[in-house]
Amino acid sequence: MSGKLAVPIRDGEGLAARLHAQFGRAPAFVVVDPDGAEPPQRLANEGAQAEHGAGIGAAALLLRHGVTAVAAERFGPKAEQALRAGGVALFLAPAGLTVAEVLERYRAGTLARHELKVY
């Protein structure tokens, strides 16, 4: 498994941090290496309170840090478009899970894929 998994968090630190419900509005992200080689990294989401485009700003941040997968409860439409355009794999996970629990499911292959909706 290569690449990095990012999780929007509402509070807590590192693997004990808890998942935020909304991708673009999370105050920060925890980025983990599923192979366990690197320690979890915290990225502040400075645009979380932006009137528009918070999700795009968050996607840009993660793309800059080489993130290849994201798990969240909800993705805004523009954030989803931005992440997919950047080749990031999207997964769904309920808010409140810890980063460790998300990571465990990701490694086990039991996280639900966020399927592309075609309208």
Next chain:
Amino acid sequence: MRLVVASGKGGTGKTLVATHLAGLAAGRGIEAVYADADVEAPNGHLFLAPAVEREERHALPLPVLPAGRCAACGACQDFCPYHAILVLPGAPDAPDAPGSVLVFPELCHNCGGCVRVCPSAALSEAPHEDGTLREGRAGPLRFLEGRLDVGEPRAAPLIRDLLRRIPADVFAVVDAPPGASCATTAALSGADRALLVTEPTPFGLHDLRAALRLCRAVEVPAAVVLNRADLGDDRPLRAFLDAERVPVLAAWRYDPDVAAAVARGELAARRVPWLREAAERLLDACLAPAEVDRP
């Protein structure tokens, strides 16, 4: 003289007032323009039945990137405060792969800044059509209209370009969109005076407060026309207007004959004599120097 007819609440009679003022002014031999800036639902033409002489598409510049020229430096993305442009780097296992960008037209404010800051001059601009501008005449009255394409998120650029077509030194009546946000603000730019059409209902009063706040924020003196003035309880509205020292230039009663004429798409003053006289008096008041609205 530019008079902007606004309301806050929709359906109070903006277009009724605006078409009558413009039409009666033209009938007096005044060089008059009716400009329909309610670009999401322009329907003044239904009452004025203008002969359209010119129609053109309106467009805004959007950034575009020809393939193979982006170095993925991120300068455009960093510049844009609206997050309207996202830089997608090349794949990590192919470091020479050129970057690309994703543009979000609904967030772009068409400033062109991203194009200017691009150090490799890779970005350029291409027109994105968002609406139609029409010009014509209804007898002696000049007619202007903006019509936003369905699904376009921003009305203000089209409204601003519509207002630029109003000639100097005419009596212009601008039919503004309802609400008190960007589109209405754009319609108020350059106004000498705002005429706020309202009705004596809690809804009319609620939305009038917002419209009046907007007028004061952009420093346009405001006066009120009460429409269907005998329906509902006008005491809270009158108390508010007294306290805020907003002049009431007209109070038009509800008349089924007016409603029937409007429903047929006719200028009601042609059918209803009292309305014609009332609209003429309102026009006199609008043409007189404004009572200054300063709280």
